[in-house]
Amino acid sequence: MILTDEEKRMLDGQYGDLVRKSMKILVALGEIYGAEKMLDINNVHSPGVSYRVAGDAGLNFVKDASVAGRFEVPVTLNTIGIDSENWEELGFPRCFALKQLELLQAYHTMGAISTYTCTPYLVGNIPLRGEHVAWGESSAIAFVNSVLGARTNREGGPSALAAGITGKVPAYGYHLDENRKGKYLFKVDIDLKTDRDFAVLGYFAGKIAGTDVPVFEGIKRRPTLENLKALSAAVASSGAVALYHIVGVTPEAPTTEAVIGKQEPIRFGKKEYEEVVAKFSLEGDIDFVVTGCPHCSINEVRRVAQLLAGKKVKADFWICTSRQVKTLADKMGYTEIIREAGAQIVCDTCPVLAPTSSKGYKKLVTNSAKLAHYAPGLWNLKTGLIEIEDCVEAAIKGYWGGKV
Ligand code: F3S
Numbered sequence: 001m002i003l004t005d006e007e008k009r010m011l012d013g014q015y016g017d018l019v020r021k022s023m024k025i026l027v028a029l030g031e032i033y034g035a036e037k038m039l040d041i042n043n044v045h046s047p048g049v050s051y052r053v054a055g056d057a058g059l060n061f062v063k064d065a066s067v068a069g070r071f072e073v074p075v076t077l078n079t080i081g082i083d084s085e086n087w088e089e090l091g092f093p094r095c096f097a098l099k100q101l102e103l104l105q106a107y108h109t110m111g112a113i114s115t116y117t118c119t120p121y122l123v124g125n126i127p128l129r130g131e132h133v134a135w136g137e138s139s140a141i142a143f144v145n146s147v148l149g150a151r152t153n154r155e156g157g158p159s160a161l162a163a164g165i166t167g168k169v170p171a172y173g174y175h176l177d178e179n180r181k182g183k184y185l186f187k188v189d190i191d192l193k194t195d196r197d198f199a200v201l202g203y204f205a206g207k208i209a210g211t212d213v214p215v216f217e218g219i220k221r222r223p224t225l226e227n228l229k230a231l232s233a234a235v236a237s238s239g240a241v242a243l244y245h246i247v248g249v250t251p252e253a254p255t256t257e258a259v260i261g262k263q264e265p266i267r268f269g270k271k272e273y274e275e276v277v278a279k280f281s282l283e284g285d286i287d288f289v290v291t292g293c294p295h296c297s298i299n300e301v302r303r304v305a306q307l308l309a310g311k312k313v314k315a316d317f318w319i320c321t322s323r324q325v326k327t328l329a330d331k332m333g334y335t336e337i338i339r340e341a342g343a344q345i346v347c348d349t350c351p352v353l354a355p356t357s358s359k360g361y362k363k364l365v366t367n368s369a370k371l372a373h374y375a376p377g378l379w380n381l382k383t384g385l386i387e388i389e390d391c392v393e394a395a396i397k398g399y400w401g402g403k404v
Helices: 005-012 017-032 051-068 094-109 138-146 157-166 195-209 225-238 270-279 298-308 323-332 334-340 369-379 388-397
Strands: 038-040 044-046 075-077 168-170 184-188 214-217 266-268 288-296 316-321 344-347 363-366 382-385
Touching: 005 017, 017 051, 017 157, 017 168, 044 157, 051 094, 051 157, 075 094, 138 225, 157 168, 184 195, 195 214, 195 225, 195 266, 195 270, 195 369, 195 382, 225 288, 225 298, 225 369, 266 270, 288 298, 288 369, 288 388, 298 316, 298 323, 298 334, 298 388, 316 323, 316 388, 323 334, 323 344, 334 344, 363 369, 363 388, 369 382
Parallel strands: 044 075, 184 214, 184 266, 288 316, 288 363, 316 344, 363 382
Antiparallel strands: 038 168
């Protein structure tokens, strides 16, 4: 790799041992992936912040780093393993919570911003088209690359930390024009209306595209932010898609020709839609309902509050979101409505990153394809993928009748 004089000084240890070690990680990555140079980045979204993921090894790593230095660029933090302000009331295990808080303290000492969310783009970390960033968390990576048109590879905890400390990433992968072209063309032949519809499309396409770039044409309605949030999470869970294009919608895809060469499209019609839905169909008593994977927007919290007003839930119902969105929900009275119904707004965390398995749930319904994908393997939970309105109905009845 060709390094600037400044980058060479960083690698030589002239800015301290932490910068030297971080630069060493980034240079090693660059050499593995054939990068020719480093790029300056404007911000980082750091994954691996849940103690469930980091464990003691991650905790010690970040604690050591916090003694030695600070972040050079703004670093927002991904979802953690507890509700940071409400963990005792919500029944998170004490020993887990204390380790989690210790990890957060180390990140804060380094100057990280305590967003604790997988939707940093809803709470102020909104990179612009063409901006180079270093993000982790699969759904957020797909969103920032595809919907915002910024550029990131799939960063893990250590590489995100190194990027935050140096303000650099090696120039390879999705930072380069040539790797942002589409590989698989999907022709959408049905009208997609709901977040779940977009999640189902994403789940179907992610399985085929794997780590490559899918391109969607034929989507008739202009998607909402929540539609694209659901799509981003789904393509990144059935596959490992970090970038997709929607012709006429996402910023790098004004036309099909602009993003993909001529090829026979893969059809996504009623049959393909129903095959995905059937994979996640479920009936019977429900003891756990979750919405907010990725974390809910204020519109989603509002919708749940409208549907829950004056009702009582029988199943445990988590509405996962960021603390910032909950603050808005508090002001709007949504939190109170949800609490009176017996449901919970859970901040900072989610069932995948929290020690949820200890609760012994049996059947889950959700409107998230990502959660539906991971829950069966993680906790042997039978899982249904349904609309947000149906999630509320299932929570109220403690039962879901299998309507799709
Ligand atoms: Fe976010 Fe947790 Fe889902 S991090 S995308 S709510 S698995």
